[in-house]
Amino acid sequence: MYPRGLQTLMAALGRLPGIGPKTAERLALYLVRAPAEEARALARAIARLKEEVATCSRCFNLAESDPCSICADPGRDPGLIAVVETPADLMALEAAQSYRGRYHVLAGALSPLDGVGPQHLRLGELLARVKAQPVREVIIATNPTVEGEATADLVARALANTGVLVTRLGYGVPVGGDLKYMDGLTLSRSLASRRKIED
């Protein structure tokens, strides 16, 4: 049996998504032999994460402050809102450097198998934003997957009577893919070819 301190670490690492027992063992054994400062830096980064990372109360992006730097930026068009599933998707669109509007992070996509229903998404908050501000257009930038398409339908239906223009990312994005793993050019093209969702 490994010493208890190592077993504790292996159990904690093994709880991370995609980290199995063998990977947890390998990482823990690496950390035992790693320079003390490297291990300390990792422990500190994890421990401080919750204090240092906030959620923007407008768009629900991860941020250092509230509102986040995108919501607070007067240069970003407040009449244009891109609806994304997760902060990682938002980051992928930002990296494409062709979008100058604001965002709304739903915090997930419809997925009955995982127990995610409409009540788990930040739809009410999106509706409130659209009603409170002069929003011209909502671009639904959920992932081109079954869950993302179902979520896009849901968002479009929720916005149907608000008078706002609702569009969907153009199909430059390959069906079945994940925004996080797409290149900037594909994302730029899909933004340019966005289309209105018909009721």
Added chain:
Amino acid sequence: MYPRGLQTLMAALGRLPGIGPKTAERLALYLVRAPAEEARALARAIARLKEEVATCSRCFNLAESDPCSICADPGRDPGLIAVVETPADLMALEAAQSYRGRYHVLAGALSPLDGVGPQHLRLGELLARVKAQPVREVIIATNPTVEGEATADLVARALANTGVLVTRLGYGVPVGGDLKYMDGLTLSRSLASRRKIED
């Protein structure tokens, strides 16, 4: 850009072996959303690792105390020493539950490309143990890889004039494999079919 706290964590995770930037991003985003107690437990386990895990001064296994529980166990045959590359290999042999001797952890294998030479292995300590105690047999249980075989040769040559019987794990173990990933039966068989190394 992600908030600074997240970027710090991604950089720290990305320094771990086998963790690329995308995996670091995925793990960090998971930890932001994970229950605070889970993240705290992981940070604590990493931070305490160096304090709680010692190295046995006899066999160089990772241990909670010095000497380790195997070296301190009077039921383990002190006349039999299995030489392994790493603590993980030792653990694999222990899990096979068919070895009742003691161990010597070399802390690596010869690997000129990685800059690991004979001076980085705990060979002098092994020689001292063999000379100081009544050791009957040394079983060389390095991995059946190029590096492991070269290391086995080195250990056998170092022990050549000590009068101790030097054996090598039997080839139940497939060439090119890694002890850590082998089943207990294969390991038991290779222990039973161990053979003397000729000078």
